[in-house]
Amino acid sequence: MREALKKRLASLTPRQRDIYEFVREKILTRGYGPTVREIGTQFGIRSPNGVMCHLKALQKKGFIVREARMSRAIQLTDRPQRLTSLRFGGHICADQPQLFDSETERIDFAGVFGGGYNVAYRVEDESLAEERIFPGDYLIVREEDYYRDGDKVLVLAEGKPMIRRHYQEESRVRLEPLRPTRGPVYFTDAKILGTVAAVVRQF
Known part of the structure; x- marks a missing residue:
């Protein structure tokens, strides 16, 4: 102390x-x-x-x-505050939504925001609209020492941002789309910014 x-x-x-x-x-x-x-x-x-x-x-x-x-x-007052959990209000759905009025039921976001070194990126254009990520959204990205095959990563390839699944091959990186609408792309010098942990959208 x-x-x-x-x-x-x-x-x-x-x-x-x-x-x-x-x-x-x-x-x-x-x-x-x-x-x-x-x-x-x-x-x-x-x-x-x-x-x-x-x-x-x-x-x-x-x-x-x-x-x-x-x-x-x-x-x-003697330390920065980090909000890692919120009161759980219930389940929202078209058929019989369930609303809770309890202070003990909470959703812990420590797994998203509490582990590793997280960075927030603000999306400014439609470049990630294919992934349903739009201008004004924040991408929460976790920087890692290494990336496993299948990790969902934010990557800069030829100066363009994209979110793809990462696969390391012998002399290049294979980036697979999240949706099977396009084929994979291959790069030898793509810059991986980190693993995509969450998208934050303010209404």
Whole structure:
């Protein structure tokens, strides 16, 4: 723990420090903070107002920030925040959609955004429209040390971007289309930017 943080911790009461350490541990290990109920259960505080008093004190002293009306929206002030999970709202379909109202059901995106070295590329034209990727979309690409046969990669070939399945041959790279509408293309100097992990689209 950094020395500056240790000095700041001296301003907390023993109970405030225990709650802060509990909140910090939850955020660092699972990506989001505990609920008021979880804090109360952990420390034997029966009243939600009692928990809120401690959280307000931690916020006033600059250790956390909280979003109003959001039970898990506790963030630490001493580190960049990384959102890796979202509340799972249910299944959307034409026949009997299922909507959930639970704070415990979450979708964890750590596998997409948390592992490896990820880079975001903004698409500016129709060059990837064949893959249903359009201007304004963001490609989340994971840079790898090596690429396995069949990996879906973003590649620059002769200066043009494309998404293809990668196959390494003896003296060249074979790039197979994702859809069987075109044949493979072959390159000896194609630049692979990374494995395509996700597409983010804002409406």
